Amino acid sequence: MPSIISKLPEVGTTIFTVMSSLAKEHNAVNLGQGFPDFDMNEELIAKVNEAMQKGYNQYTHMNGYLPLREVLAEKIANLYGSNIHADTEITITPGGTYAIYTALTSVLQPGDEVIIFQPGYDSYIPNVLVNDATPVLIPLQYPNYSINWDAVRKAVTPRTRMIMLNSPHNPTGAILRQQDIEALRTLVTGTDIFILSDEVYEHIIFDALPHQSMLRYPDLLERSFVCFSFGKIYHCTGWKIGYCVAPAAVMTEFRKVHQFNCFSTDTPKQVALASFLKQKDQYEFLGAFIQQKRDYFLRLMKDTKFNMHQSHGSYFILGSYGHFSDEAEKDIAIRITKDYGVATIPVSAFYRTPIDNKVLRFCFCKKEETLEKAVERLMRV
């Protein structure tokens, strides 16, 4: 057998798969991996079926089904006031994670530095490393996980090529504020630094707070790849379909990588989404809908020993346990799955060098009865 030199020697199996498998094995309620456990919209399913019946079963355009890109451009104009060209500035991808990987791969040269906040989504660092670039890691400020812009300024070097943002933030539920946008602007103006903005939880933001999308700010958008996911909007994470918005010149490079990776994305789903996206209420009510779940979960969790943090958006909320146990996060997450039947994610999994603040991530994007069942068990911990 030929020997292989790993491109990602430090990487194991993603924590989401590890915890979901453990949850299955122990018949645990899975509040680990982020996915809804309730049904998606029947009408959207019917629309996919209809598209297949009508014969939309061959490759669509490599950049995505044009009517879908057109509706997205319209949605962006309505929500954020930016004039995006459907033809040159939007590409439909097999998921948000793929869009992020493709954006990084289209820009990074060996030795480039990428500023990444920690904790952060677990694909970012491997995506940078596989491109022979260097992740420059900056801790978010515990316990509210805000960005220390002084630390960011100090970390910038002539090799800094990209800064990765994620709002609403996975795993912490933190969001970017207006002052973050100002600090970002001061930092990048006049530089060669790109922005990768992971906005997959775009509509899942609570308490009527505004989503600080890069799409709102033309001067930031001109250097940004902005990545989205339909799975998060329509409760179908298994569909693996998303998109990237970027200025035409950089989108050309993005498409060079994309076309020889998967070439094009699932046709019937794009046809269905192009039609379904016209129903604005389906995404406009999402923040309030998921907020109810956050609030319900928080109310239930008052009867447990966990100290819950704030979550302003996303599917997630953190809970601290350091006052009743000094076990490492991964150990307690595994023990609670095995002994009490509830799976969570240790936040240390979102760091390259694990920092153990004794916090677990809970996914509350579940049916009320699922949350009740989980908390009934967590009360015994």
Ligand code: GLN
């Ligand atoms: N985004 C999801 C989460 O954070 C999981 C995605 C995955 O399993 N790769 O839980």
